[in-house]
Amino acid sequence: MSGLFDLSGKVALITGASRGIGQAIAERLSEAGAKVVLSSRKQEGVDEVANAIRANGGDALGVAAHNGDKVALQGLAKAALDAYGRIDILVNNAATNPHFGPILDAEDSHWQKIIEVNLMGNIWLTQAVVPTMRANGGGKIINIASVNGLRPGSMQGIYSITKAGVINLTQTLAMELAGDNIQVNAIAPGLIQTKFARAIWEVDYLVNPIIERTPAKRLGQPDDIAGMVVYLAAPASNFATGQVYVIDGGLTIPML
Numbered sequence: 001m002s003g004l005f006d007l008s009g010k011v012a013l014i015t016g017a018s019r020g021i022g023q024a025i026a027e028r029l030s031e032a033g034a035k036v037v038l039s040s041r042k043q044e045g046v047d048e049v050a051n052a053i054r055a056n057g058g059d060a061l062g063v064a065a066h067n068g069d070k071v072a073l074q075g076l077a078k079a080a081l082d083a084y085g086r087i088d089i090l091v092n093n094a095a096t097n098p099h100f101g102p103i104l105d106a107e108d109s110h111w112q113k114i115i116e117v118n119l120m121g122n123i124w125l126t127q128a129v130v131p132t133m134r135a136n137g138g139g140k141i142i143n144i145a146s147v148n149g150l151r152p153g154s155m156q157g158i159y160s161i162t163k164a165g166v167i168n169l170t171q172t173l174a175m176e177l178a179g180d181n182i183q184v185n186a187i188a189p190g191l192i193q194t195k196f197a198r199a200i201w202e203v204d205y206l207v208n209p210i211i212e213r214t215p216a217k218r219l220g221q222p223d224d225i226a227g228m229v230v231y232l233a234a235p236a237s238n239f240a241t242g243q244v245y246v247i248d249g250g251l252t253i254p255m256l
Contacts, residue, residue: 004236008033011084012233013077013129015067015121016094018045020194021144024222025091025229030058032230034089037080039065067094067121068113077128086136087129089233092122092166093144095159100199103157111158118162122169130182138181142232143170144225145186147248163188167244174242183241185232190248192220216249 012029016022018040026036030053038046038060046062053060061083065076080087096117099110122143133139148156149163170186177184191197191210200206211217228245231237246252 005230005234006033007089007230007234010034010088010233011037011080011086012089012091013037013039013080013087013125014091014093015039015065015125016144018042018049020196021189021192021222021225022091022093023049024226025093026060027053027056028223028226028230029089029091029233030056030060032234034233035059035084036061037076037083037087038062039067039076040094041066066117067125068096068116070120070124073121073125074128077125077132080129081132087132087139088136089140089142090126090129091142091144091229091233092125094121095144095162095196097156097159097196099158100155102155103161106158114158114162115165118159119165119169122166126173130177130180133182134180139183140233140237141170141173141177141182141184142229143167143184143186145170145188145244147188147190147246147252149188150244150246150252170244171242178241183232183237185237185240185242186244187225187228187232188244188246188248189225190214190220190246190251192222192225194222210251214249214251215253218249220247220249 012034017026017038043064050060050062063079065072099106145166146163148160149167152160174184
């Protein structure tokens, strides 16, 4: 049974890995045996996580790269290949959301930044890693979407639109890459208690109704997402592709 989740000899590239969900994903993939390449905007952030993983016996490399910069992401993929010679697992986790309010009030710069980081960055990095996956006979691509990609979040319209795009991108890539033995899946987290979502979970009038509507009656934690990533990165999920795995404590269950 353990072989189904054994990632020994695999190399995983994770964006947005300096904290929160991305950090948890990197740590759990390393525990499963993968060598991990961590990316985020600031070198010191990924170095801190990479050092902690190495201190626990793992093999980790930190590479700074902005997820909205195509050239930087191409450099990130090259750095991973230069260090380890292959990329077997890609986790597109990095995201941003600088606009909180009605979409008609958003500036063009808000639209551009959110689309570039949340959607185009995933496309650019996928383009950069698919050739090595094909050469090695397959791979795993895991895109971190959101329940807001399934139904729009209040005052988070642009973010929701990009996450809906991530879901459709996942399904399209799954069709196009199935013949290369590359499985592409998405995870749609609910509200996770991270720095990224602090503007919501630290405000009682925003978070309390969400917890009340959630059957689990709690916020999610980064490891709630990381466990699913390990499954989707491992041989256990070899027949799963083009799927969206909702992890939200039951928030999106239709209820009367």
